[in-house]
Amino acid sequence: MSKLDAPTVALVGAGQMGGALVRGWIEAVRKGGGLTLTVLEPHFDKALERALENVGAVLNPPQKKPVDIVVLAVKPQMFKEAAESARAFVGPDTLVLSVMAGITLDSLTRLMGAGRVVRAMPNTPGAIGRGITAYVMSSVCGTNDRALVEQLLSPLGAVEPIASERLMDVVTAVSGSGPAYVFLLAEVLAIAGEQEGLDKETAARLATLTVAGAGALLLDGGEPPATLRKQVTSPGGTTQAALDVLQSAEGMAPVLRRAVAAAVRRARELGQENR
Ligand SMILES: NC(=O)c1ccc[n+]([C@@H]2O[C@H](COP(=O)([O-])OP(=O)(O)OC[C@H]3O[C@@H](n4cnc5c(N)ncnc54)[C@H](OP(=O)(O)O)[C@@H]3O)[C@@H](O)[C@H]2O)c1
Numbered sequence: 001m002s003k004l005d006a007p008t009v010a011l012v013g014a015g016q017m018g019g020a021l022v023r024g025w026i027e028a029v030r031k032g033g034g035l036t037l038t039v040l041e042p043h044f045d046k047a048l049e050r051a052l053e054n055v056g057a058v059l060n061p062p063q064k065k066p067v068d069i070v071v072l073a074v075k076p077q078m079f080k081e082a083a084e085s086a087r088a089f090v091g092p093d094t095l096v097l098s099v100m101a102g103i104t105l106d107s108l109t110r111l112m113g114a115g116r117v118v119r120a121m122p123n124t125p126g127a128i129g130r131g132i133t134a135y136v137m138s139s140v141c142g143t144n145d146r147a148l149v150e151q152l153l154s155p156l157g158a159v160e161p162i163a164s165e166r167l168m169d170v171v172t173a174v175s176g177s178g179p180a181y182v183f184l185l186a187e188v189l190a191i192a193g194e195q196e197g198l199d200k201e202t203a204a205r206l207a208t209l210t211v212a213g214a215g216a217l218l219l220d221g222g223e224p225p226a227t228l229r230k231q232v233t234s235p236g237g238t239t240q241a242a243l244d245v246l247q248s249a250e251g252m253a254p255v256l257r258r259a260v261a262a263a264v265r266r267a268r269e270l271g272q273e274n275r
Helices: 016-030 046-055 076-089 105-112 124-128 143-156 165-176 178-195 200-221 225-231 238-246 252-273
Strands: 008-012 036-040 069-072 095-098 116-121 131-137 157-161
Touching: 008 016, 008 076, 016 036, 016 046, 016 124, 016 143, 036 076, 069 076, 069 105, 069 143, 076 105, 095 105, 095 143, 105 116, 116 143, 116 165, 124 131, 131 143, 131 165, 143 157, 165 178, 165 252, 178 200, 200 225
Parallel strands: 008 036, 008 069, 069 095, 095 116, 131 157
Antiparallel strands: 116 131
8 A cells, every 4th residue: 555545654742733633544444544543642633543543554563663753742842851752663654734823934844854854734623624734845745655644644624735835834823823813803893893782702702603604705705805896895885885994004914014024023033043
């Protein structure tokens, strides 16, 4: 069987992100794939362990030997410590895939002793398979590496290749941190409704389901956001009155421009600290 049909994987850290990956891999095995998985994680979820065994994956084989791919999903500050135990699974043919924020391709190459390394940035909707994960590969990676990486990341949702590592800080600022901006929108929309007279619970429900429903429409409707916005905006109507404020010189565009620029700056600083 090829690496794609039945990869051997060592997963380092199986918390929120690592656990979401495992849940997706279980489904892939259920549909007929193969998987040999070693999990390095102090508190691996017993239910995931049972589910892996039930679908017929090989879990934690006794020998520590090089695998097809090592997936690093610990917090960035745990990377150096985790790298020590993970190196036993790295051989000359092993690909290393990290979903850790801010850890560079250069650090991955150096600390893991691997030639082919991949740096990915998922986001929190990935925990329910509705995220987007952007990734960049070291220049020596090939087409087979790309296929394996996309296959293993797909349980988190969409997967997007990025051409240059320099742009990963921008990815972090847009899609990595992005869910927080949308949650904030739901929070402040609720507060505005409350200030206009709705009770707290009703305002929260209206705002939350509006944000969630608009997101679902954006995803399923196949129309770009500007088209959907124009569809709810009649000239001289209520939406237009609100958009006149949101699209003014002090409106959403310049605020988000400043917010994204601040996140890019912080991602660059953190990248320097984690070198
Ligand atoms: N969650 C997100 O939305 C998101 C988005 C983008 C990127 N990421 C990246 O994804 C990575 C994982 O985030 P997460 O939210 O999944 O974190 P998490 O839930 O804390 O999971 C990390 C797991 O790694 C375990 N761990 C700690 N030290 C370890 C070691 N030396 N060896 C093996 N396992 C170890 C932790 O166990 P203990 O709890 O016992 O310490 C924990 O279960 C981070 O680097 C983060 O930057 C996350």
